[in-house]
Structures are given as C-alpha cells and as structure tokens.
Amino acid sequence: MEDYIKITKNGLWNNNQALVALLGLCPLLAVTSNIVNAIGLGLATTFVLVASNTTISIFRHYIRKEIRIPVFVLLIASFVTIVELVMQSYFYDLYLILGIFVPLIVTNCAILGRAEAFASKNSWDKSLLDGLMMGVGFSIVLVILGAMRELIGSGTLFDQSALLLGDLGSTLSVTVFTDYQGTLMAVLPPGAFIGLGLIVAIKNLIDQKLSQKSV
Amino acid sequence: MKLQPIFKAGILLFTFTAISIFFVSMVQDSTQERIKYNERQLLIQRLGELVTSYDNNILQDKFFKKTMLHGIEQTLTIYPAKNNNQTFAYLIEHTYPNGYSGSIRLLTGVGVDKKLLGVRVIAHKETPGLGDKIETQKSDWIKQFLGLSLSNPTKQNWKVKQDGGIFDAFTGATVTPRAIVTATYQVLELFSKPCLFNEKPCN
Numbered sequence A: 001m002e003d004y005i006k007i008t009k010n011g012l013w014n015n016n017q018a019l020v021a022l023l024g025l026c027p028l029l030a031v032t033s034n035i036v037n038a039i040g041l042g043l044a045t046t047f048v049l050v051a052s053n054t055t056i057s058i059f060r061h062y063i064r065k066e067i068r069i070p071v072f073v074l075l076i077a078s079f080v081t082i083v084e085l086v087m088q089s090y091f092y093d094l095y096l097i098l099g100i101f102v103p104l105i106v107t108n109c110a111i112l113g114r115a116e117a118f119a120s121k122n123s124w125d126k127s128l129l130d131g132l133m134m135g136v137g138f139s140i141v142l143v144i145l146g147a148m149r150e151l152i153g154s155g156t157l158f159d160q161s162a163l164l165l166g167d168l169g170s171t172l173s174v175t176v177f178t179d180y181q182g183t184l185m186a187v188l189p190p191g192a193f194i195g196l197g198l199i200v201a202i203k204n205l206i207d208q209k210l211s212q213k214s215v
Numbered sequence B: 001m002k003l004q005p006i007f008k009a010g011i012l013l014f015t016f017t018a019i020s021i022f023f024v025s026m027v028q029d030s031t032q033e034r035i036k037y038n039e040r041q042l043l044i045q046r047l048g049e050l051v052t053s054y055d056n057n058i059l060q061d062k063f064f065k066k067t068m069l070h071g072i073e074q075t076l077t078i079y080p081a082k083n084n085n086q087t088f089a090y091l092i093e094h095t096y097p098n099g100y101s102g103s104i105r106l107l108t109g110v111g112v113d114k115k116l117l118g119v120r121v122i123a124h125k126e127t128p129g130l131g132d133k134i135e136t137q138k139s140d141w142i143k144q145f146l147g148l149s150l151s152n153p154t155k156q157n158w159k160v161k162q163d164g165g166i167f168d169a170f171t172g173a174t175v176t177p178r179a180i181v182t183a184t185y186q187v188l189e190l191f192s193k194p195c196l197f198n199e200k201p202c203n
Helices: A002-014 A025-031 A035-058 A065-090 A092-101 A103-107 A109-119 A124-154 A189-214 B004-048 B141-145 B175-191
Strands: B063-069 B072-083 B086-099 B102-111 B116-123
Touching (some): A002 A124, A025 A035, A025 A092, A035 A065, A035 A092, A035 A103, A035 A124, A065 A092, A065 A103, A065 A109, A092 A103, A092 B004, A103 A109, B063 B175, B141 B175
Antiparallel strands (some): B063 B072, B072 B086
C-alpha cells in the first residue's frame, strides 16, 4: 500500500514531470494559451502514458534489452496515432486546434522516460498507477499554466470549451474582465516560459517551507 | 551461432511491429468514415457561410486552376455554386503568402455579377489576440467585404485606413488586415479576367 501512495505522491508532486523533471516542454509551452487546449492535450498525454506504461510493463520480460528503446517508441507512437484518429473522428474541432501537437506527444520525453525508468521494472498495476499519476500531474500543470495565460492574456476562462464538451461547454465560458484589451505577452511564447518559471518557483518555495518545518 | 541473439531480437521487434500495425489499422479502419465525414462537413459549413441556396453537389463540381496569384504560382480550388444548372457564384480557395507570420489560406466568394459574397479565413498563423481578429469567432471585421466589388469602393480606397483606404485595421496590427484587403482585391482582379474559367493559362 505504501508503494502506491509513494507512486501517487511522486507523480503529482515530488517528481512531477513538468515541474521537477521539466520534460515534455514542447507541447507544454505551445498549447497552454488557454484552458481548453491544456485540458485536451493533458487528457491525450495521460491516456498515452497509462496505455504505454501498462503495455510495456506487461511485456517487460519479453522485451530484450538491446531492442527496448525501439519497442517503447513503437508502442508509444501506436498509441499516439490511435489517440489522434479518435480525436479526429469525435473531437474534430479540438483536433483542428491541437492537431499539430498531438503527434508531438511521441516526442514527449516524459512518456519514454517513464517507460524506461518505471514500467520496464515494475508490475503492471504499479505502472498503470504511475502512468496515471504522472499524466495527471502533467495535466494539472498544463491547466494551471493555461488558466494563468488565458486570464492574463485575454481576460477569459474556459473560452471555447464547446470544442471539448459540446453545447454544455458554451455555458462554462467566463469572461472575467469585460472590456479587457488583453496582455499579448501572456499569450505569446515568452508568457509560457515566464509562467512555467513562476510555477516552478512557487513549488520550490513550498518545498522549502515544508522542509524547514520538518527540521 | 553468434547471430542467434540478433535473430531473436529481430523476430521480437517484427512481432511487436506487426501487432502494433494491426491495432492501429483496425482503429484507422473504424474511424476513417467518420473522419472523412467530419472533413466534408467542415468544408460544407465553410462554403455555406458564403452561399446558401445552391442545389448542386458543390464538392463534386469543384475544379482546379493553376495560375499566378498574389505573386506566387498556385493551384486554386474553385467551387461553383449552381441553381438549376446555372452557376451564380464561385468560391475560390487561395493562399496569400505575405501574412504577418506566414501564409494565410482564404476562401473568397464572388458572384457572377462580380460582387463579393464574402471572405473567410481557412488557416492562418497570425498573432493570437491581435491578428486573429480576422476569424469570425473573434470579430465581425471580415464580414464587411460582403457586396463590395472592384468599382465599389474605387481602387485608391481598396486599402486599410493607414494607407488611405476605407478599411479599418485593428489596434496594434496593420499587416494582417492589409494582407486580407490586398488578397481580396487581387482575387477580384483575377476574377474579372475570363482566363479563370478557360482551358488557357492566365499568364
């Protein structure tokens, strides 16, 4: 039981792929200009992580050491292709926005990293949980960054959520500041770097406070 | 005997590849109908924003024309909108290469009376928050072209206000509206030449 708690803590906080390992920055920085994009890519990444971790851990005794990397990449790429096809057929509007970033999930080192560092050494249930928690941890950072940039950049939250949720989503969209001209820098790439930097700083600050307390 | 581990690895890799291909192609097979349907719906929806009452199969009747436009050689996709076999408008898909950051893909509708039925942006890479006001979701700016033609307004007025014309530019972004205005004018110019609908090349 302790193992599972440790895996959960690792994924969400201690070894958060986006904040500690700083992996998967390409999609992280590129799509987080609003919450809806962030959620979309977060879900896709989490699904791929769970699927690849579980599969790799089930077959871990058969995957020979010298071909493990090609096999991992092959499996990850297959899952990403499946996600892309499903997205194209059921969330076509979202696909039109996220389209070019979905194939890039393959190059998200966080996924290959978890396959190599965890799934190839642990049982399938632990690997599944690890994939899920790493994915959720990554998605939370995506969503926080997306919310920050959307709020500062365009003064809205959950704009265009109809893309993800259909008609239900159009009621979710909130305009926080009316008549807001927008802060362009938050929407452009520098905003992503600065925002991520701030989140990392806040996390480190909290960690520091916690360790001071325990000493 | 030394080759054996390599053979084993090869067979294993092959097996994994085969299984992966099997699953991916299964998913592709079951989704491709829907994906094609989605793509068609999107196109019909886009065309429908410019022309409404047509009775032909507009996607089947489309034709291509290779010509010089906006300073580059490009292949236009032209959708004729017909009523009782009488074409009343053409929807022209074209690329304007000089947006603020890269090319802008546009759909321009022109009636046979040479008046604009409207302009829509299909794809662009303009600055989010500034240049993307050319999308209909963000602003109504692009809808102002409805009903205009080569003579209305006059040639010196077919420009953004900064250049002495009549079209508004957004605060902080002039290049993007200028690109759309220029592209629209050049399509109208091309449309007034008969070569667009002949076998002969335009230039």
